[in-house]
Amino acid sequence: MKTLPDLYNQEQLAFCQSLPKVELHAHLNGSVRASTLRELAAEKQIDPELCKLIEKGDRTLAECFGIFTLIHQVTTSISAIQRITREVLEDCAADNIIFAELRTTPKSRPEHGLTKQTYVEAVLAGIDAFSEQNSGMEVGLLLSIDRRESAEEAMHTVTLAQQYHSRGVSGLDLSGNPTLGSWTTWRPALDAARASGLHISLHAGEVYRPAETSQMLEWRPDRLGHMCCLDEQLRSSLLASHIPLELCLSSNVITESVAGYPDHHFRQLYHAGHPVVLCTDDSSVFSTTLSREYALAMAAFLLDRREMLMLAKKSIDYSFAESHIKQRLHTAFDRAAAKIQHSSAS
Numbered sequence: 569m570k571t572l573p574d575l576y577n578q579e580q581l582a583f584c585q586s587l588p589k590v591e592l593h594a595h596l597n598g599s600v601r602a603s604t605l606r607e608l609a610a611e612k613q614i615d616p617e618l619c620k621l622i623e624k625g626d627r628t629l630a631e632c633f634g635i636f637t638l639i640h641q642v643t644t645s646i647s648a649i650q651r652i653t654r655e656v657l658e659d660c661a662a663d664n665i666i667f668a669e670l671r672t673t674p675k676s677r678p679e680h681g682l683t684k685q686t687y688v689e690a691v692l693a694g695i696d697a698f699s700e701q702n703s704g705m706e707v708g709l710l711l712s713i714d715r716r717e718s719a720e721e722a723m724h725t726v727t728l729a730q731q732y733h734s735r736g737v738s739g740l741d742l743s744g745n746p747t748l749g750s751w752t753t754w755r756p757a758l759d760a761a762r763a764s765g766l767h768i769s770l771h772a773g774e775v776y777r778p779a780e781t782s783q784m785l786e787w788r789p790d791r792l793g794h795m796c797c798l799d800e801q802l803r804s805s806l807l808a809s810h811i812p813l814e815l816c817l818s819s820n821v822i823t824e825s826v827a828g829y830p831d832h833h834f835r836q837l838y839h840a841g842h843p844v845v846l847c848t849d850d851s852s853v854f855s856t857t858l859s860r861e862y863a864l865a866m867a868a869f870l871l872d873r874r875e876m877l878m879l880a881k882k883s884i885d886y887s888f889a890e891s892h893i894k895q896r897l898h899t900a901f902d903r904a905a906a907k908i909q910h911s912s913a914s
């Protein structure tokens with residue numbers, strides 16, 4: 569793992585672990601337990617050295633996409649997809665997450681007998697397996713369009729999201745290598761998704777592509793992810809948009825999209841009152857947890873306990889959960905927060 573200074577102290581980490589939290593930007597295959605990856609790789613006789621590459625840690629954004637190709641060589645069976653989904657959710661629950669909105673790219677992999685549809689059904693089966701054993705955490709699912717996909721493939725993913733909306737698919741994500749593809753390819757599918765009531769989050773501004781980032785801002789998705797590489801004009805357009813922003817501190821710093829934690833654009837956006845939510849992006853690839861991301865923010869931006877509580881509470885409203893679920897989450901949050909404040913007062 570990149571020897572990044574853990575800026576926070578154990579007391580801050582313990583406080584952030586005790587906070588009820590909401591995860592809104594977690595890619596399924598980027599969050600697979602390292603032990604499970606090693607086990608699945610061994611079953612497929614994939615060189616254990618490759619697993620070390622996955623666990624290495626510091627890597628550029630471009631190298632990340634090589635890692636995902638490796639991970640995708642391992643998570644190819646229905647049972648593996650069900651297992652990693654259940655395990656990622658178990659790890660979220662263990663990190664005191666009360667709502668996990670996972671995202672994943674439905675994959676057609678005929679060599680493994682997988683279609684996009686059977687992939688989605690395997691993920692939903694993994695969510696069901698988790699929910700049968702755990703009642704304390706709500707789960708949402710976004711289907712991702714990968715930037716390598718065509719307009720037709722994107723439309724197929726939207727059709728699946730519409731078909732499985734009643735099973736918990738609340739929206740779409742656009743992700744993948746930000747140097748590839750063009751916004752105009754996927755926009756028609758995303759227009760159709762929005763017209764059918766699905767929510768949309770876009771990875772944007774991961775690399776400096778001002779024209780595309782500006783078009784995405786004008787399109788007004790429900791949420792944005794990253795927005796690291798902006799010029800002054802784009803930054804003021806983002807602030808004026810008031811579109812909630814998913815911020816993944818470790819992901820941005822490790823991939824060197826941002827120079828260091830204190831320089832992260834979280835600081836400016838948070839103090840400008842822009843809606844922001846801390847997320848992990850890929851907890852396995854970046855060896856982090858949501859509690860750790862909160863602790864990093866608490867330390868790097870000198871936030872106190874009350875500010876951290878508010879940050880966590882507001883993220884409930886940026887989720888794509890139905891309003892009755894949001895209400896349930898607020899009630900659970902307030903109850904837990906009261907306990908935290910009571911215990912720290914005593």
Ligand SMILES: CNc1ncnc2c1ncn2[C@@H]1O[C@H](COP(=O)(O)O)[C@@H](O)[C@H]1O
Nearest residue numbers: 595596597598632636672673712743744771
């Ligand atoms: C680090 N920053 C990032 N930027 C853009 N896309 C990313 C990403 N991290 C992950 N993904 C997207 O998530 C996929 C893996 O999970 P799923 O196979 O969908 O479950 C990657 O293939 C990539 O498309």
Ligand SMILES: [Zn+2]
Nearest residue numbers: 595743793849
């Ligand atoms: Zn992401």
